[in-house]
Amino acid sequence: xxELRNRAKELFEKGEIDIFIGYEQGTRNPRPIxxxxxxxxxxxxxxxxxxxxxxVYLTRKDLVKGKRVGISxxxxxxxxxxxxxxxxxLKEENLKIFGLANDGKIEALNSLDEIKHYIKDxxxxxxxxDDELIKQIDAMSSAxxxxxxxxELSKCFKCYACRAACPMCYCTKCIVEVNRPQWIQxxxxxxxxxxxxxxxxxxxxxxxxxxxxxxxxxxxGIPIHLLTHKMSETVKANFGDPSDKGNVLSTFKPEDKESxxx
Amino acid sequence: xxxxxxxxxxxxxxxxxxxDEGSQIYAPVAKGDKTDYKQITSVxxxxxxxxxxxxxxxxVAFPRTEKLFSYKKENGDVTLQNFETTxxxxxxxxGIHPCDAAGFKPLSGIFNWDTPDLPFNERMxxxxxxxxxxxxxxxxxxxTSVNGSPGNTAGSDILLTPVKDGYLAEIITEKGENLADKxxxxxxxxxxxxxxxxxxxxxxxxSLEELNKKISNMFESPxxxxxxxxxxxxxxxxxxxxxxxxxxxxxxxxxSSGNRLRCWDAxxxxxxxxxTSGHNPREVQSQRWRQRLLHKFSYMPERISVRGCxxxxxxxxACPVDMNIAxxxxxIASL
Ligand code: SF4
Ligand code: SF4
Ligand code: SF4
Ligand code: SF4
Numbered sequence: 236x237x238e239l240r241n242r243a244k245e246l247f248e249k250g251e252i253d254i255f256i257g258y259e260q261g262t263r264n265p266r267p268i269x270x271x272x273x274x275x276x277x278x279x280x281x282x283x284x285x286x287x288x289x290x291v292y293l294t295r296k297d298l299v300k301g302k303r304v305g306i307s308x309x310x311x312x313x314x315x316x317x318x319x320x321x322x323x324x325l326k327e328e329n330l331k332i333f334g335l336a337n338d339g340k341i342e343a344l345n346s347l348d349e350i351k352h353y354i355k356d357x358x359x360x361x362x363x364x365d366d367e368l369i370k371q372i373d374a375m376s377s378a379x380x381x382x383x384x385x386x387e388l389s390k391c392f393k394c395y396a397c398r399a400a401c402p403m404c405y406c407t408k409c410i411v412e413v414n415r416p417q418w419i420q421x422x423x424x425x426x427x428x429x430x431x432x433x434x435x436x437x438x439x440x441x442x443x444x445x446x447x448x449x450x451x452x453x454x455x456g457i458p459i460h461l462l463t464h465k466m467s468e469t470v471k472a473n474f475g476d477p478s479d480k481g482n483v484l485s486t487f488k489p490e491d492k493e494s495x496x497x
Numbered sequence: 498x499x500x501x502x503x504x505x506x507x508x509x510x511x512x513x514x515x516x517d518e519g520s521q522i523y524a525p526v527a528k529g530d531k532t533d534y535k536q537i538t539s540v541x542x543x544x545x546x547x548x549x550x551x552x553x554x555x556x557v558a559f560p561r562t563e564k565l566f567s568y569k570k571e572n573g574d575v576t577l578q579n580f581e582t583t584x585x586x587x588x589x590x591x592g593i594h595p596c597d598a599a600g601f602k603p604l605s606g607i608f609n610w611d612t613p614d615l616p617f618n619e620r621m622x623x624x625x626x627x628x629x630x631x632x633x634x635x636x637x638x639x640x641t642s643v644n645g646s647p648g649n650t651a652g653s654d655i656l657l658t659p660v661k662d663g664y665l666a667e668i669i670t671e672k673g674e675n676l677a678d679k680x681x682x683x684x685x686x687x688x689x690x691x692x693x694x695x696x697x698x699x700x701x702x703x704s705l706e707e708l709n710k711k712i713s714n715m716f717e718s719p720x721x722x723x724x725x726x727x728x729x730x731x732x733x734x735x736x737x738x739x740x741x742x743x744x745x746x747x748x749x750x751x752x753s754s755g756n757r758l759r760c761w762d763a764x765x766x767x768x769x770x771x772x773t774s775g776h777n778p779r780e781v782q783s784q785r786w787r788q789r790l791l792h793k794f795s796y797m798p799e800r801i802s803v804r805g806c807x808x809x810x811x812x813x814x815a816c817p818v819d820m821n822i823a824x825x826x827x828x829i830a831s832l
Contacts (some may be wrong), residue, residue, distance in 0.1 A: 266819035267727040272798065280674065291729065297781045390533075392552075392561045392736050392761060399731030400817050412768055420561040421747050421761035422760040454551060454733040456531045478765060 238341045239281045239307060239333060246305050249271035252331055255305035256292050258285040267292070276466045281307045281335060283360070288448040290315035291401035296326050305331040307341075310360055311446030313350050315402040318442050320347050321482060324405065362447070369461060384429070387457045391428040393421070397459055398435065400452035403442045410434055441470045441483030498648070499674070500687040504663040507683040509540045512681055515589055516540075522592040523557060525550050534590070541832045545585045545592060548635050549811060553600060553739030558620040559608075561736075563759045565616065565746075570753040582619040590677070591627045596640045596809035598628040598652035598685050599740025606801035607742045616759075625672050628653035629664075632696040637810030639823040645808050647696040658692045665692055702823045709829040713795040716787070720832065724825050725786035727818045732763035734812035734820070740793070743769065764788050790825070 239257070246252045246313045257279045258265035265285045269292075270276050290312040292298055308316060313334055319325045328346060334353055336342040344350045372380060395411070398404040411419045411431060419434060422429030435449075435457075443463040450460035473492050503511070505703040516538070518524050526535040527544035531551045536760040567578045575614030605621065608614035631632035631638075640646060650656045654673030657664035668674050677684060709719070715721075749755055751785055762769060770779045779785050806822075813821045815818060 261819040262813065262821050262824070264819070270724040292727075356689060394736040394761075394763065395728040395766075396729070396731035396733040398818060399729040421745070422749070422758050423563065448817070452729075452733065454737050454815035455533075456529065456551070494616075 237361065240279050242311055242341060243276040243279060243305055244273045247276065251303065252261060253302040253307040254299070255279070255307075255357060256289050257281065257305075257307040258289075267480070269298070269416065272432070279307070280339070281333070281341075281377075283335070285309055286311075286360075286447075287401055287451070288312045288315055288444070288446040290319060290401070290444075291400060293319060293330075293402070293449070294405035303331075305330050307333045307335075308344075309335070309446075310357055311444045311448075312402070313344070313354055314383050314444035315446065316353065317347065318444065319402065319405075322442075323445070349368075359445075365447070365458075365461065365464070368458060369464070372461065388432060389425040389427045390455045391423060391431070391453075392455070393423045393428065393431065394454065396452040396454060397449035400448040401439075402433075402444070402446075403439060410438075432459055432462060433436055435459075436466050438484075439463045440466055441474065443467050499668040501666045501668065501677070501683050501684040502663055502686060503657070503666050504687040508657070508664060509543075511680055511683040512540050512543075512589070512591060515676070518679075520587045520589045522589050522591060523554065525603035534593075537647045543592065545569060545629065548631075548633055549594065549638070549809060549814065550597075550735050551811070551815070553809065553811060554590050554597050555600060555739050555741075556686055557590055557624055558601065558617050559604060559742065563616055563726070565757045565759055567756045568754060570610060572624060580616050580619075582615070584617055585623050586619075588624045589627060590624060591629075593626060593628050593653075594631050594689060594809070595628055595647060595649040595651075595653065595656070596645055596807040597739050598626050598656075599640075599645055599649060599807040600809070603740040603797060603801075603805050603807075604742055604801045606797065606803045610801055612813075625654045625676050626652065627655045627657065627676075629671075630656060630658040630692070630695070631697045631699075632659055632695060634699045635810070637813045637821070637823070638697075638808065639697050639702045639826075640808035641699045641701045642826070643705060643804060643806055643808040643822065645724055648692055649698055658695055660688060660690055660692075660695050665690060665695075703827040703829075703830040708794065708826055709798070712720070712791065712829055713799070715736060715829070715832075716791070718832075719791075720829060721787040722783040724828070725783040728782050728786055728820055729818060730765050730767055731767050731781050731817065733817065734789070734822075735765055735803075735813045736761060737811040737815045739809060739811070764792065776831075790822075790829075794826075 243255045255270040257268055257270060258281060259268035259278045260280055265280050267287060267289055268278060286309055288311055289306055289308060332344045334342045334344050337357060344353055375383060398409060419430045445464055445467055447460040450458050453459060470483050520538050523534045524537050524543045525545060525547060526542050527533045532544055532547035533550050533552050534554050579732055608617040645701045650657055650667055650669050654670045656667045656669060666684060668677050734802060735743060743762045743764050744759045747758045747760055749758055771777045777787060797803060797805040
C-alpha cells in the first residue's frame with residue numbers, strides 16, 4: 236500500500252500527472268477516489284478488495300479531459316483499458332497505470348504491450364458464486380431459463396446503473412435515449428427491460444471484460460453480468476479471442492461464421 | 498392515540514383476514530440477500546429479518562410506470578379516458594420502517610404542491626401503512642439526524658413495536674383505527690411498557706441545525722465538485738429513495754390510440770435537464786449532485802415545509818461507488 240502511495244506521490248512531485256484515480260477506504264469496502272495532489276496520495280489503498288472497475292472514469296470528459304492521469308487498475312480494469320485502447324478512447328502518453336502483481340506488489344504497466352502481457356500471465360480472480368449460478372442456469376431447460384430471466388428482469392426499474400458503471404458504456408447518447416425513432420421502450424416493463432438488456436449485452440460483444448461491475452451496480456441485484464459473461468464465451472467460441480482478432484463488432488472477416496443468425 | 502397489544506400469531510391472522518376480505522397486502526419478502534416489498538398472498542412469505550429493504554415502498558402510491566390517461570382518435574374526433582380511480586384496490590402496506598412511512602409526507606408535498614395529483618392522492622387514500630419500529634440498524638441509518646427515530650410514529654397509520662412475543666400497537670390515525678376496529682378481537686389491552694427500551698440505538702451523525710444554516714447559502718461552494726467526483730450519475734440513489742419524485746412523461750403510442758405514461762426519472766441523469774435546443778443547464782455531475790442535496794435539504798423545506806430525506810440510508814447502500822450521504826452531510830454541517 237505504501238508503495239503505491241509513494242509512487243503516486245512521486246508522479247505528482249515530478250509533475251508527471253494531474254490526477255490519480257485510485258481507491259480509498261470507504262464505508263464498508265474500498266471506493267474510488269480522485270487524488271489531485273501529492274499530499275492526498277496518503278489516502279490511497281490498493282488490495283484485492285478493490286474490485287470496482289475504475290476504467291469507467293477514463294472516458295468521463297468532465298473529469299479527465301486534457302489531464303495526465305495515474306490510475307491503479309484491478310485485473311478486470313486492465314482488460315477494459317486494453318479494450319478502450321483498441322477503440323481509440325485512450326492515449327498511451329496520458330496514462331500512468333499500476334496493477335497488482337500476484338505477490339501483492341505494485342507493478343507499473345507502462346505500455347499497452349506490458350498490460351497485455353500482465354493479463355496473459357495473471358490468472359483472473361476467482362468468482363465462485365458466479366460459477367455456481369452459471370452451472371445452475373446451464374442446467375436449466377430453455378423454458379426454465381426463460382422463466383428465470385423473466386422473473387429477474389421484471390424487477391428492473393430502468394435506473395441504468397448497469398450502464399453507468401460499465402467502462403464500455405461511454406456513448407454520449409445511448410440507444411435508450413434516442414427517441415426519433417424510439418428503439419427501446421423507455422418505461423419499465425418486463426419486455427421493455429429485456430429489450431434494454433439484450434441491447435446492452437449485444438453492444439458488449441467482444442468488448443466486455445467480464446468485470447461484473449454492471450451487476451454489482453444494479454441496486455436490485457439482477458445478475459445481468461452473467462448475460463455478458465455468456466456473450467463473451469459465445470464470441471470466443473465463434474470468433475476466437477477478441478484480442479488476437481480485433482473487434483468482433485466492427486471487423487468483418489470472410490471466414491466469420493453466420494450460423495448464429497436465425 | 499390508542500395503545501394496544503397484539504401477539505405475533507394474532508397479527509398474522511389479522512393480516513390474513515384483511516387479505517381474504519379483499520385488501521391487497523404489500524410486505525417485505527426476502528430473496529437471496531435482498532428483501533423487497535411484494536404483494537403477498539400468504540403471510541408465510543413475509544420476512545422481517547432485514548435491516549432495510551432494497552427499495553422503498555413509494556411505488557405503492559407512485560408506481561415506476563403510471564398510465565395517466567389514454568386516448569383514441571377516430572375520424573378526427575379524440576376520446577380521452579382519464580385515469581381510472583375505481584380500479585385501485587384497498588391496500589395495506591405491512592412492515593415498513595418509520596423512515597419509509599415518513600417518506601410519504603414529502604412525496605405528498607410534491608404531488609400536491611400546485612395541482613393535486615389525482616393518481617397519487619387516490620392511491621394514498623386507499624393505502625393504510627402498518628409500520629414496524631426498528632430494533633436493529635446499520636452504519637448507513639441516520640433517521641435520528643433528520644428528526645426521525647426508529648420508533649417515530651409520524652406518517653404511519655399504525656406503528657407496531659416488537660416487544661416480547663408480540664407487539665405494542667400504536668393506533669395513530671383514523672385509517673389505522675378503522676383497520677384495527679375491523680377485527681378488534683385480535684388486539685389486547687395496552688401492555689404499558691417503555692417502548693424506547695426495545696428500539697435500535699441510531700447515533701446522531703450531524704447537527705441538523707448546522708446543516709440547515711449552511712446548506713442554503715452554498716450554491717457556489719467547491720464542496721459539490723469535490724464530493725461528486727466519483728459519482729457515476731447512475732440514478733440508483735433516486736430510484737431506491739422513499740422521497741425522490743422526479744418523473745418523465747412518455748407516450749406509448751399505437752397508431753391512432755395510445756397512453757400517456759409517467760415514469761420514474763432522476764435528477765442525477767445527465768439528460769434530465771437537457772433542453773431540446775441541446776443546451777443543458779446542469780452540464781456536469783457536480784451540478785446534479787448539488788441539485789440532489791439542495792432539493793432535499795433547502796428547496797423542499799423552504800417551499801413545501803418538509804425535508805426530502807428521512808435518513809433511511811438506502812441511497813448510500815445502493816450506490817455503486819459508496820457516495821455515503823450521511824458522510825457528505827456531516828461534512829457540509831461542519832464546514
Ligand atoms: S458489461 Fe458488465 S461485466 Fe462487461 S465490462 Fe461492462 S460492467 Fe464489466
Ligand atoms: S442497474 Fe439493474 S435495475 Fe438498473 S437498469 Fe440495470 S438491470 Fe435495471
Ligand atoms: S447511486 Fe451513487 S453513483 Fe449513482 S447517481 Fe447516486 S450518488 Fe451517483
Ligand atoms: S436521500 Fe437517501 S437517506 Fe435520504 S430518504 Fe432518500 S434514500 Fe433515504
